[in-house]
Amino acid sequence: MAFDPIQSLSRVRHEFGEHGGVNMSIEASTTYTVMEAGIMPEIFQGRMGPDTGGCYLYGRHFNPTVYVLGRYLAAIEGTEAGYATSSGISAIACAIMQLCGPGDEIVASNAIYGGTFALLKEYLPLKTGIKVKFVDIGDMEAVKAAISDKTKVVYTESISNPTMVVADIPQLADIAQKAGAQLVVDNTFSPMIMSPAQHGADIVVHSLTKFIGGCSDIIAGAVCASKDFISQLMDLHTGSIMLLGPTMDPRVAFDLSLRLPHLGLRMKEHSRRAMYFAAQLAQLDIPVAYPGLSDHPQHDLLTGLVNEGFGFGGLFAIDLGTSDRAFEFMNYLQQQESFGYLAVSLGYFDTLMSCSASSTSSELTEDELREAGIQPGLVRVSLGYTGTLEDRWAQFERALRHVGKL
Numbered sequence: 001m002a003f004d005p006i007q008s009l010s011r012v013r014h015e016f017g018e019h020g021g022v023n024m025s026i027e028a029s030t031t032y033t034v035m036e037a038g039i040m041p042e043i044f045q046g047r048m049g050p051d052t053g054g055c056y057l058y059g060r061h062f063n064p065t066v067y068v069l070g071r072y073l074a075a076i077e078g079t080e081a082g083y084a085t086s087s088g089i090s091a092i093a094c095a096i097m098q099l100c101g102p103g104d105e106i107v108a109s110n111a112i113y114g115g116t117f118a119l120l121k122e123y124l125p126l127k128t129g130i131k132v133k134f135v136d137i138g139d140m141e142a143v144k145a146a147i148s149d150k151t152k153v154v155y156t157e158s159i160s161n162p163t164m165v166v167a168d169i170p171q172l173a174d175i176a177q178k179a180g181a182q183l184v185v186d187n188t189f190s191p192m193i194m195s196p197a198q199h200g201a202d203i204v205v206h207s208l209t210k211f212i213g214g215c216s217d218i219i220a221g222a223v224c225a226s227k228d229f230i231s232q233l234m235d236l237h238t239g240s241i242m243l244l245g246p247t248m249d250p251r252v253a254f255d256l257s258l259r260l261p262h263l264g265l266r267m268k269e270h271s272r273r274a275m276y277f278a279a280q281l282a283q284l285d286i287p288v289a290y291p292g293l294s295d296h297p298q299h300d301l302l303t304g305l306v307n308e309g310f311g312f313g314g315l316f317a318i319d320l321g322t323s324d325r326a327f328e329f330m331n332y333l334q335q336q337e338s339f340g341y342l343a344v345s346l347g348y349f350d351t352l353m354s355c356s357a358s359s360t361s362s363e364l365t366e367d368e369l370r371e372a373g374i375q376p377g378l379v380r381v382s383l384g385y386t387g388t389l390e391d392r393w394a395q396f397e398r399a400l401r402h403v404g405k406l
């Protein structure tokens with residue numbers, strides 16, 4: 001049967017508050033009482049955890065509130081376990097560093113979030129001796145050719161930032177598995193919409209800062225994977241989350257846990273509006289990248305990967321030809337129409353727009369931008385759900401007219 005993230009989330013054991021409250025309590029403690037001194041060595045050797053008669057030990061290791069958020073996120077992704085971190089980039093960095101050491105190789109998509117690109121291209125090779133090969137992730141022959149016996153990770157985003165290229169997760173999982181590598185998928189763009197682990201991804205990472213948080217008020221991340229991998233990340237001696245320490249505050253975990261019950265509703269509305277905008281833009285012959293449109297190169301692929309009922313996501317990109325026109329367009333919408341903000345990030349309840357080449361993807365060189373298909377006039381729009389759809393479209397049309405595109 002098809003995976004249903006809403007049903008999966010609803011089946012997670014509910015955590016009542018300390019006094020029977022409908023919401024869980026916030027466990028704001030950094031250390032935990034060991035009730036019997038004799039069991040301390042057992043706890044430290046990892047033989048006695050919170051579920052087996054021990055205790056949570058110390059807040060950087062495990063916090064019950066953060067632990068519950070991890071369980072909820074794991075349910076949404078359909079993985080055995082999950083754990084939340086203080087940012088998306090720390091979740092990505094820790095997952096990768098847990099899997100790779102000096103001399104190991106990563107095959108990564110060349111169209112990924114700029115911060116991840118810089119981490120893989122500059123930081124990790126320099127600091128750890130990990131080698132990274134970037135490929136067009138849609139080109140399976142290129143992916144296979146880049147794989148070697150040292151490849152430990154194949155890395156991609158489910159839907160890429162900002163070009164809206166959809167990754168063929170089943171094929172990539174197959175290639176990775178044959179090579180003895182792990183497929184790591186960043187699912188930040190499509191929570192609920194797609195569940196990469198259901199299609200063979202080994203590890204799913206998230207920036208919770210975007211759609212999952214939904215209010216542009218919290219930086220946070222998560223790793224969803226097997227129980228075994230999550231415990232590796234938290235190992236007292238060799239765990240990258242444990243030892244590098246991107247710990248999520250329990251208050252933040254509590255806040256985020258209250259946003260999961262309506263994540264599905266929000267994603268549906270983001271998608272419904274983005275689909276409407278994309279269809280209108282296509283009709284007006286404005287170059288638009290949106291995987292919900294039937295002429296998008298990976299539309300059929302995505303149709304086969306999505307969970308039913310959540311649409312195709314809240315992001316689309318339009319090419320306005322030049323960066324000057326892109327800037328004028330965004331200025332007009334923000335200043336004259338009070339529609340949207342000229343701001344990086346995405347997944348906010350209001351609309352955010354940015355010119356990717358000169359902002360979130362500015363870590364890429366001009367050649368890399370061209371290879372990744374990021375045009376200078378490309379405006380990425382993360383469509384919010386405030387205001388009425390008809391009114392918002394009318395505003396968007398006026399902005400297009402203002403820059404001479406209508």
Ligand SMILES: *Cc1c(COP(=O)(O)O)cnc(C)c1O
Pocket residue numbers: 087088089090113115116157161186188189206207208209210219220221
């Ligand atoms: C924002 C983002 C990240 C980084 O997440 P932070 O929470 O800012 O650390 C990683 N991947 C994608 C696709 C993103 O959009």
